[in-house]
Each structure stands twice: as structure tokens, then as C-alpha cells.
Amino acid sequence: MSNNAQVDAIEHLLIAVLNSSISNGVPKEDLLERANSSLFDSDGPGGPEQKTEAAEYLKYIGSRLR
Numbered sequence: 001m002s003n004n005a006q007v008d009a010i011e012h013l014l015i016a017v018l019n020s021s022i023s024n025g026v027p028k029e030d031l032l033e034r035a036n037s038s039l040f041d042s043d044g045p046g047g048p049e050q051k052t053e054a055a056e057y058l059k060y061i062g063s064r065l066r
Contacts, residue, residue: 011061019066032062
């Protein structure tokens with residue numbers, strides 16, 4: 001299985017789980033803010049460029065949520 005197929009599957013699963021949380025009353029903005037904060041803390045991915053790219057991708061995922 002290719003890495004792209006794995007990433008696509010995980011992305012769809014993530015969106016389904018996030019949409020379920022939103023349906024249960026968790027504000028979308030709270031979910032995205034927690035993820036964004038996690039990216040920029042010391043446990044987040046690599047350097048500033050990688051963190052910025054990841055934050056941009058989070059915005060994209062946020063646009064796909066209900």
C-alpha cells in the first residue's frame with residue numbers, strides 16, 4: 001500500500017471522527033485550536049517551516065468539516 005493511500009485513509013477517518021465530535025457539540029474552532037497549539041508546542045513536528053506547512057494543512061482540514 002502506498003503512503004498516499006495510507007494518508008488518504010487516515011485523513012478520511014480523522015474527518016469522520018471530527019465531524020462526529022462536532023455533531024456531539026464540540027465546537028469546530030476548539031478542535032482546530034487544540035491541534036494548532038499542539039503543532040507549535042515542543043512536541044510538534046520539526047522546524048518553523050514544517051510547522052507552518054502543517055498549520056496550513058490544518059486549515060484545509062477545517063474547511064472540510066461540517
